[in-house]
Amino acid sequence: TRSTRPQRMLKAVQKNATRGDPLSVISAIDRFCRHSEWAMNVGDEKGTILDSVVSEVNPAMALELGTYCGYSTVRIARLLPPGARLVTLEFNGDYAAIARQVIEWAGLEDMVQLVEGASGDWIPRMKEHFGVKTFDFIFLDHWKDRYLPDIKLLEECGLLRKGTVVLADNVICPGTPDYLEYIRNSPSYESNYFRSHLEYTKAEDGLEKSVYVG
Numbered sequence: 001t002r003s004t005r006p007q008r009m010l011k012a013v014q015k016n017a018t019r020g021d022p023l024s025v026i027s028a029i030d031r032f033c034r035h036s037e038w039a040m041n042v043g044d045e046k047g048t049i050l051d052s053v054v055s056e057v058n059p060a061m062a063l064e065l066g067t068y069c070g071y072s073t074v075r076i077a078r079l080l081p082p083g084a085r086l087v088t089l090e091f092n093g094d095y096a097a098i099a100r101q102v103i104e105w106a107g108l109e110d111m112v113q114l115v116e117g118a119s120g121d122w123i124p125r126m127k128e129h130f131g132v133k134t135f136d137f138i139f140l141d142h143w144k145d146r147y148l149p150d151i152k153l154l155e156e157c158g159l160l161r162k163g164t165v166v167l168a169d170n171v172i173c174p175g176t177p178d179y180l181e182y183i184r185n186s187p188s189y190e191s192n193y194f195r196s197h198l199e200y201t202k203a204e205d206g207l208e209k210s211v212y213v214g
């Protein structure tokens with residue numbers, strides 16, 4: 001049977017990127033998505049905003065919801081300080097298998113804990129199962145109707161601290177209206193919108209950066 005797009009993306013990484021070189025993995029995926037097949041990675045333009053926020057936070061403990069093929073996982077993990085950890089949740093086994101290989105090709109497997117499962121099931125288990133106290137940085141990039149329930153779950157599970165930075169992809173396209181309404185009106189967050197474009201296109205999209213103030 002025909003290969004899947006994530007499988008073809010992985011092939012492009014193995015063909016065009018250098019083992020152990022995260023930047024070459026990132027550019028191999030961006031080239032594939034620009035010139036061969038569009039895919040829902042955060043991409044290079046929004047990726048530079050992601051990079052600047054991660055660098056500013058310099059998180060010891062980071063969380064990503066929605067690994068997909070591992071593109072943003074590699075973008076985040078390559079910037080983490082030694083000893084830091086990125087937990088990334090992905091409930092599609094096929095995507096998780098591809099992402100694991102992309103992360104390994106980048107040589108970042110020691111920084112990343114890829115958990116195959118649903119955010120709703122695993123967020124409540126972060127403390128006892130992964131020894132997480134609180135997260136310093138969170139990247140939301142999974143199903144758009146899960147952003148709001150999951151940020152509330154993270155609050156309820158005590159996984160946020162004063163200063164935790166939550167960065168949400170796609171707040172314009174495909175859009176996360178209920179999440180935006182909540183986070184922009186909640187006294188517990190200070191939010192800023194970083195205007196950009198939907199990956200590999202000219203359509204508007206952007207990232208919402210929200211700092212939890214408790």
Ligand SMILES: Nc1ncnc2c1ncn2[C@@H]1O[C@H](/C=C/CNC(=O)c2cc([N+](=O)[O-])cc(O)c2O)[C@@H](O)[C@H]1O
Pocket residue numbers: 040041042065066067068069089090091092095117118119120141142143144146169170173174198199
């Ligand atoms: N509750 C959950 N727990 C764990 N993993 C979960 C999950 N919900 C979804 N996922 C996984 O997260 C990814 C979904 C991303 C949705 N993005 C999108 O739908 C998306 C769409 C466009 N677009 O259409 O232009 C552009 C974008 O940047 C996008 O991120 C998939 O890999 C899916 O398996």
Ligand SMILES: [Mg+2]
Pocket residue numbers: 040041042141169170
């Ligand atoms: Mg996205």
